[in-house]
Amino acid sequence: MSPFVLVKNWLDERFGWAELTKPLRKKTVPMHRLSYWYFLGGITLFLFMIQVCTGILLLLYYRASANEAFESVQYITTQVQFGWLVRSIHSWSANLMILTAFAHMFSVLFLKAYRKPRELTWITGAVLLLLAMGFGFSGYLLPWNTLAFFATKVGTEVAGQVPVIGKWIVIFLRGGEEVTGATLTRFFGFHVAVLPGITTLLLAIHVLLVQKFGISVPPSVEEQWKRDPSAAREMKFFPNFALREMFAWYIALGVLGALAALAPWGLGTKADPFAAAPAGIKPEWYFLFMFQTLKLIPAKIWFIDGELLGVLGFGLAGAIWVLLPFLDRKTWNLGRAFITGFGVFALAYIATMTMYGYVAK
Amino acid sequence: MQVFEATTAPRDGGGHGGPASAGRRRFVQVLLGGGLLASAASFIYPVLRFLVPPAATDLGGDTVVAGRVGELKPNTGKIFRFGSRPGLLILGADGEYRAMSATCTHLSCTVQYRGDLKQVWCACHNGIYDLAGRNIAGPPPRPLELFDVHVQGEEIVVRRKREA
Numbered sequence: 386m387s388p389f390v391l392v393k394n395w396l397d398e399r400f401g402w403a404e405l406t407k408p409l410r411k412k413t414v415p416m417h418r419l420s421y422w423y424f425l426g427g428i429t430l431f432l433f434m435i436q437v438c439t440g441i442l443l444l445l446y447y448r449a450s451a452n453e454a455f456e457s458v459q460y461i462t463t464q465v466q467f468g469w470l471v472r473s474i475h476s477w478s479a480n481l482m483i484l485t486a487f488a489h490m491f492s493v494l495f496l497k498a499y500r501k502p503r504e505l506t507w508i509t510g511a512v513l514l515l516l517a518m519g520f521g522f523s524g525y526l527l528p529w530n531t532l533a534f535f536a537t538k539v540g541t542e543v544a545g546q547v548p549v550i551g552k553w554i555v556i557f558l559r560g561g562e563e564v565t566g567a568t569l570t571r572f573f574g575f576h577v578a579v580l581p582g583i584t585t586l587l588l589a590i591h592v593l594l595v596q597k598f599g600i601s602v603p604p605s606v607e608e609q610w611k612r613d614p615s616a617a618r619e620m621k622f623f624p625n626f627a628l629r630e631m632f633a634w635y636i637a638l639g640v641l642g643a644l645a646a647l648a649p650w651g652l653g654t655k656a657d658p659f660a661a662a663p664a665g666i667k668p669e670w671y672f673l674f675m676f677q678t679l680k681l682i683p684a685k686i687w688f689i690d691g692e693l694l695g696v697l698g699f700g701l702a703g704a705i706w707v708l709l710p711f712l713d714r715k716t717w718n719l720g721r722a723f724i725t726g727f728g729v730f731a732l733a734y735i736a737t738m739t740m741y742g743y744v745a746k
Numbered sequence: 747m748q749v750f751e752a753t754t755a756p757r758d759g760g761g762h763g764g765p766a767s768a769g770r771r772r773f774v775q776v777l778l779g780g781g782l783l784a785s786a787a788s789f790i791y792p793v794l795r796f797l798v799p800p801a802a803t804d805l806g807g808d809t810v811v812a813g814r815v816g817e818l819k820p821n822t823g824k825i826f827r828f829g830s831r832p833g834l835l836i837l838g839a840d841g842e843y844r845a846m847s848a849t850c851t852h853l854s855c856t857v858q859y860r861g862d863l864k865q866v867w868c869a870c871h872n873g874i875y876d877l878a879g880r881n882i883a884g885p886p887p888r889p890l891e892l893f894d895v896h897v898q899g900e901e902i903v904v905r906r907k908r909e910a
Contacts, residue, residue, distance in 0.1 A: 465800055
């Protein structure tokens with residue numbers, strides 16, 4: 386008997402392996418012209434796993450203090466064997482992960498996969514995207530370079546615009562009134578302990594929900610299949626779809642490796658809290674649309690503070706976004722049209738503002 | 747609903763189910779397996795290299811200033827930095843300077859000079875060395891490495907002994 390079969394039988398005898406993996410073997414994936422979009426969630430998950438692995442590797446050398454952080458990252462990129470590659474993969478994978486998460490979210494929106502009974506899958510997904518951005522924001526500061534220092538200063542200042550509790554949020558985030566070594570310690574804690582813990586839990590729920598409800602079929606395809614049941618196609622998740630997913634992961638890995646090797650992530654200069662902010666300070670691209678909006682809003686609109694208006698606007702838009710599934714109801718035909726319109730508008734707005742922010746001085 | 751299953755039968759429809767097809771299958775399997783193995787190796791190799799810390803850049807020279815004349819009272823000792831390791835400088839009751847490695851040969855604790863015993867003592871497991879660095883009691887298996895001491899003006903210079 387082959388060793389695999391022996392191990393399988395051993396597990397089966399004790400844990401009922403066949404019974405445990407039954408749902409996985411029964412799981413199917415709908416097959417239609419839009420099936421390709423189903424890969425995006427998996428790719429995001431894969432990039433997250435890469436983040437965990439490379440993050441753990443970086444932890445072996447990184448030192449989280451204002452005096453040593455920059456030097457330790459410099460040490461990783463210049464002294465440690467393949468350190469530049471590990472760090473570069475961590476940075477690139479972070480960016481690609483946010484990109485695929487956004488793409489996944491918009492594909493889910495346009496394919497209407499958030500519909501009943503999958504509202505909670507949507508909500509956990511939206512929160513996961515927020516957490517991913519939290520990862521990006523906190524991780525950005527860790528090399529303690531000039532860009533990161535000022536991006537953190539501005540970013541936390543924006544959080545201070547939240548009415549009533551804004552001041553408290555700033556002090557909580559910064560670990561004091563200003564961005565200092567205390568902020569670095571905090572962000573490090575968020576980045577390697579708080580966020581990973583919450584994210585892992587939510588991710589498990591998210592994936593379990595996908596498992597529980599199966600994969601959604603877009604309304605247009607669903608209708609077509611209803612009219613002509615013989616047109617309906619499915620693929621076994623295991624091994625057929627899983628192998629295709631592996632292939633997608635492999636391509637993602639190839640892209641990631643090429644980017645990390647050909648365009649290694651830079652380090653910049655060490656942060657100096659008592660130096661003037663250099664020209665062209667910009668946040669990471671996924672915050673750029675918000676950053677650019679805040680720059681465009683006048684200081685005062687009527688009697689309301691411009692910044693406050695911007696922060697409230699994004700807060701409101703974010704809340705609507707999370708609650709979108711509840712607007713899609715059979716009894717309210719306008720709901721679905723509104724959601725698609727809102728999605729198209731959001732996509733266009735984010736794309737335009739990001740590009741604008743990119744070229745703007 | 748039609749469900750597509752993994753199929754092991756050739757699907758090219760040309761009826762090439764014979765030994766030639768098996769050969770092709772084997773070829774593809776080897777190619778795929780070999781490619782995956784090569785990929786895995788190319789991930790694991792950098793990770794293994796990453797895990798090995800680079801050699802410390804500051805090994806320290808062969809010579810170090812361990813202290814200043816008059817810093818130590820007779821029958822006392824002090825720990826000084828010799829590269830990345832501690833050294834022990836002793837001014838004996840006889841007025842003679844002695845220097846040796848301060849890393850116990852037992853389990854690498856840092857030893858100290860005990861004026862009351864006139865001996866070098868390791869607090870971790872009660873190891874005892876004499877002033878020549880010889881292990882005379884307790885668990886230490888080997889003597890401490892002795893260094894040369896020279897007084898140059900006001901400075902007490904410690905030098906690693908040259909291998910003869």
